Amino acid sequence: MSKIQHRSLYLEVADRVRELIEQGDLAPGERISEKQLCERFGVSRTPLREALKVLASEGLIELLPNRGARVMRLTLKMVKDTYDLMGALEGLSGELACQNISDEGIKAIRALHDEMLRHYRDRNLPDYFQVNQKIHEGILAASANEVLQEMYSNLSQRVKRVRYSKKMTDDYWRRAVQDHEHMIIALEARDGKRLGQILRDHLCNKLEVASLAGVIEDEHALNAVNA
Amino acid sequence: MSKIQHRSLYLEVADRVRELIEQGDLAPGERISEKQLCERFGVSRTPLREALKVLASEGLIELLPNRGARVMRLTLKMVKDTYDLMGALEGLSGELACQNISDEGIKAIRALHDEMLRHYRDRNLPDYFQVNQKIHEGILAASANEVLQEMYSNLSQRVKRVRYSKKMTDDYWRRAVQDHEHMIIALEARDGKRLGQILRDHLCNKLEVASLAGVIEDEHALNAVNA
């Protein structure tokens, strides 16, 4: 026996639409045709529309009354604002993690840190990024604050689709690794205030924003399409 | 002519249900009858159910598959976690406000601060609280980060219904006012780091949590009802 509990259809649909947006199959600003998606998923309009309402409240799409839904357009300011917020949340996660993490948990993060350093020395950017992300996720999980995690996921989801252009300069990379050195020291000392401070200031976010300045349509392009 | 744009029905319904929850007309853990609410609002089940989905994604209610909706029960841990988060967001709002606020904006906050001090000297708790809240809202608005404001509103909404029991001791009150003195100094100096730090540590939140320990059902009571 496999699935006892069958998830609601609208949740399933919401997940699928999220994927489509993340993958770029639904382009920013693109109009979402209810009928088309219904046929694609093989469901009626009712659960689809429920899913769209949820996605709208998550900030992934926008619902224009009587004029359908469209994938939320990301402006540079929106992304900046979101990253500022994510920085603040990471800062909090660091403070809380120091209070709640077990010694084993610290060791696990340390292991990830060392692995990340190896990838840095090998100039293996993809693996570096992956392990880097695992470290941040690990600290977030160690915070033991589910509301925080939920909110961080939501923010992360919103900007996920612009997270590709990683033109990491050598200087930036060096400084990011340096930040991480300080982070692990603070974590092992369980110095929450300090870890929080480092995470808030961690240039990773600012770096990404900087590198995004080119790829995101600015307000002018936005208005042109909306008109 | 009055209303050009007629808001969607589900948004209207969601607002009404939010009110009911906030006012306590729908008790925590209470089962929400679709039919009952439909009759109450004079709408069909479709927009009501859409509204419920949105409220669930906001964390105000929970949807149990095939078993309807119930008002989210607040555990002490949830409220603590939420307040920690709100503290972090306020901290960020302080940092950003120092960067973005106009001189007039600072003057306006200063005026509120002075008014708050008067209420403190008069031991006028209700007005003190109201002006206090205006100050925090003012800083939040000055942050010029809409994502932040949206997220803060959502968190605030979640815990709004337990924000009544204000047993402010004289000592706590004195220290809260002291915090505010430091806040206004940091703001007028546009010292973002410092204002952020103060807001994060501001004991107002911790105080409220402490005073709530009694009024919220703990996990045991919760389990008893859920069983």
Added chain:
DNA sequence: AGAAGATATTATGAATTCAAAATTCAACTA
């Protein structure tokens, strides 16, 4: 030919209907 208006078509908003799951309650058994 091009613009303005009228009509047709399509898409959205909301109510209703149908199906399936959960709950209630009465009858039956031990």
Added chain:
DNA sequence: TAGTTGAATTTTGAATTCATAATATCTTCT
């Protein structure tokens, strides 16, 4: 009498239908 089974009722989940607003198309007139 307590517990269990099973039909009847209620409630939820999802599809369909109906109404209305938006869009596209087609005239018609200048």
